[in-house]
Amino acid sequence: MARKKGREISGWLIVDKPAGVTSTAVVGKVRWALDAKKAGHAGTLDPAATGVLAVALGEATKTVSYLTEALKCYRFQVRLGTATTTDDAEGEVIETSAIRPDDAAIRAALGAFVGEIEQVPPQFSAVKVEGARAYDLAREGEAMDLAARPLYVESLEMIARIDADTVELEMVCGKGGYVRSIARDLGRALGSLGHVLWLRRLWSGPFDAEAGISLEEIDRLARSPELDAHLRPLEMGLFDLPEVRATAEGAVRLRHGNPGMVIGAGEYGEEAWASYEGKPVAVGRLMGAELHPSRVFNL
Incomplete structure (x- = not known):
């Protein structure tokens, strides 16, 4: 079997992922730009989501599981009164409601989503159903009865009321959380409907999006010592x-x-x-x- 080509380079590159690209594509770009033999990421972001994506290189891939377990912070906006097939703005509208809860009602409802909760993943998710990905089955028009999964939510706060239809929230949670499910379930708990307009991961464990490097900068610095200088040490994945x-x-x-x-x-x-x-x-x-x-x- 042919050995993988690339450098034996180890550490973390913290990427500020843009919308419209998959987490897997980001890892591929980083691996190419650093000419790395081995790379992986710690926690998938939906293609439409932005923010911190921690890419592990070389021996740092052995620490990915520790970062996956770490708390993460998400800032997102919810559009009230509309449900979509994907629970975000990319899906087709399937139901509408004229009900628009006031700020007090929204704040009161958030408490039910804090602590140890049970969450049903979106129909369009990477959850496996009898060996197939849920999003593949959903694209074929199949409706699935997905099992609820446990999620630890440390905090969920209302940051701003943008307008009658839109609320901005911030959530800190453990692994396996679907922000789209939070938007969907919150909308229904309020007697309305809801879906995610946009989503940004602000931080994940010790890594912060503001300190992340853009894909444009990765392209500009590819295969150069300047890009190597952006690497964080392997042990940052062991921060806890x-x-x-x-x-x-x-x-x-x-x-x-x-x-x-x-x-x-x-x-x-x-x-x-x-x-x-x-x-x-x-x-x-x-x-x-x-x-x-x-x-x-x-x-």
């Missing part, structure tokens, strides 16, 4: 885990996938990451003075 320091002998053992001696505070059985001479070595479980590795970084 405690760091311990490996001893010289411990680092050797950890790099071979064996338990290694570490120095630092941590509870027995806690997940942590070990560094040696300023570089990440492994992620694993603390067992006394040893880290038992689950992932090893080849840097």
